[in-house]
Amino acid sequence: MRVIDLSTPIDASKWEPEAVVHEITTPAEGARHMSAEMLEHFGVHFDPAVLPDQELLSIDTLTLTSHTGTHVDAPSHYGSRASYGEPRHIDQMPLEWFQRPGVVLDISGFGVGAVRAEQLAKELDRIGYRPQPLDIVILRTGADRLAGTPEYFTSFTGLDASAVHYLLDLGIRVIGTDAFSLDAPFGHMIKRFQESGDASVLWPAHFAGREREYCQIERLANLDALPVPFGFTVSCFPVRIAGAGAGWARAVALLDA
Template sequence: MRIIDLSTPVDAGQWEPDPVEHRILSPEEGGRHMAEAMAAKFGIEFDPADLPDGELLSLDTLTLTTHTGTHVDAPSHYGSKAAYGRPRHIDELPLDWFVGAGVLLDLSEEPVGTVGVQRLEAAFESIGHRPRPGEIVLLRFGADEFAGTPKYFTDFTGLDGPATELLLDLGVRVIGTDAFSLDAPFGHMIGEYRRTRDKNVLWPAHFAGRRREYCQIERLANLAALPAATGFTVLCLPVKIAGAGAGWARAAALIES
């Protein structure tokens, strides 16, 4: 089986709207830290100098949002109320949602803004396949080219409301994108709202989750490496964070040899 990594990293060295803080204790510092912690919490004392090379284990501490790097949005991220009942958190969702046949739609020629129903229908026709219930649809906009830069958060393409509803009508429960968001950039949406005064242009893809229970995989990468639009399995298990509206995921495509 061939495995293609579809994930962007959590990297404190890259630009983020909410910066990542990554603190590292070296193996030597980890030895001292463990000696101090064991003495303080359990009354167990040892000299870290007795360890081989005076080292124990390294330790990483990170401060970041659950929307950093590749992650899965849970229904509770979209709002506190939903037409179908209480929106579930990321730790409450069934794992079989996040392992399934993948469908890749290449929309990389689209400009900043939104994609609608007509464009999705053309994409289905071009690959000779309409998404089926339980399949995981991956939208390639080519946005990961700018990952790690401010442009990644301002210049990308999203889905409009009817396009999102179309995928949900087809039985899709998980929609992935290589962009920062499944919706259009903040500036674009606000500009459209000021022009039209239509509230439906504000986060339509996310707010669809208040009416229909579904998940998004945001900030995917490397979708161009997929050899075909179908014929692969998507694996995107989110980290089980109790009560959270999202969870980091190591997304990958599995392709049979």
């Protein structure tokens, strides 16, 4: 079996709108910390010098949002109420949604803005595939080449409401993108709203999740490494964070060797 990594790393050295803080306790510091803890809590004197190289274990402490790096959005992220009932959190979503046959749609030629349903249908016709219920559809926008820069958050292609509902009508319950968001960039949406006064242009892909239950995978990467547009499996199990609107995921594509 061939495994292709479709995930972006969580990297505190890269630019993020909400900065990642990564604090590292080195193995040597870990040994000294453990020695102090042993004395404080158990009254035991322990000399780290008896350890190989006077080291114990490293510890990484991170401060970040659940939407940093590749992650899965749960229905509760889209709003506190939904027409179908109480939106579920990420730890409540069915695991069978997150390892399914995948299909990648190339929308990299559309530029900044939102793709419509008919444009997705045209791309499916081009590759000759009809999605089956619970397939995972992932969108290659090409935005992942900008990851780690401010432009990653302002220059990408999203979906409008018609495109999301088109996929949901096919039985899709997980839609992924290599862009920062499944919606068009914030600035693009605000400009359209200011010009038209039409609030439906604001976060239509996310707000579709208030009408129908589905999950998004955002901030995928490396979709151009997929050798075929379908005929592979996507595995993207989210971390089980209780009561959260999203969970980080190590998304991969699984192909027969």
